[in-house]
Amino acid sequence: MSLTLRPSSFPLWPDCQRRQFSRMAPITIKDAGYSLRQIPTSVGASVGTGTHTAVATAMTEKMNTGRLPPDNMAEDAGVEELTKRIQAEGVQWDDTTPNLNTGQKQVRRQYRVYRLELAEQLKPIAIERRITVRTKRGNDLSGQIDLTDEGIRDLKTGTVSRSNIAQYGGYSMLRRSEGGKVAHIVEDYIQRVRLDEEQPMPVAIPYEPALAERVAGRIIGDIEDKYQKFLDTGDNMVFMANPSSVLCSEKFCAAYGTTWCEEWKR
16 A cells, blocks of 8 residues: 655654644544544645645746736635635634635735745746655655746745745655756745734745755655554554644644544643
8 A cells, every 4th residue: 555745744744743644644544443533724724725826826827928917816816715725624713814804815915925026036937736756665755846947946824934844855856856957945935924914025945955855855764664564563653643742732633632642641
């Protein structure tokens, strides 16, 4: 039984393997006799998806025609995607985004600062294109890179900036697997803030491609080792849990309060 390894799951693997594997392979876990919970998507992720859609709409138009579309075209696409996701999947609101109207406005203004600061200067050759390769151990490494030029540009939104070097190492591996160049890796971080605060401009965060690939390679190896041991033994303790993690709560973890993880108990 093969496993799909998604680079977006790599950064939080060291924080709690049990939580991350519950996101990676819930069916495998349930088939082994363990229970998991269903949790709604966080509003931060939903606003991020809307902003990504707005940016992808604009940059695809630029890639195809050499010109950016009218701002309302990209913004409307982002707001529509945000609304559709929330209606289909539900959402956990937070203090920064307490309702849909706020989220829609945040998507629009996050896109606007990207448009103002970055969209004109970037020259994309691929947008939101998924690449999948088979690892030596027979699993699939699969990722969707936001924007490819002579390197990798990835858009991140959220209330806090975190290190995503492991994710970008996975993207770099994928890009190079098809003969592409990765001269640089840059994260474009746009902070999600309350509407009564001024929207910050994007912050460009560079990562060193060779180091990123080394980090990702270690995590891929660890996931594959643990996965095979779990298939062999069915023991959930193969995956280390971290009850000290700030994400160890019923709000963020599908394993919290289930038979898949008991260490959460206080």
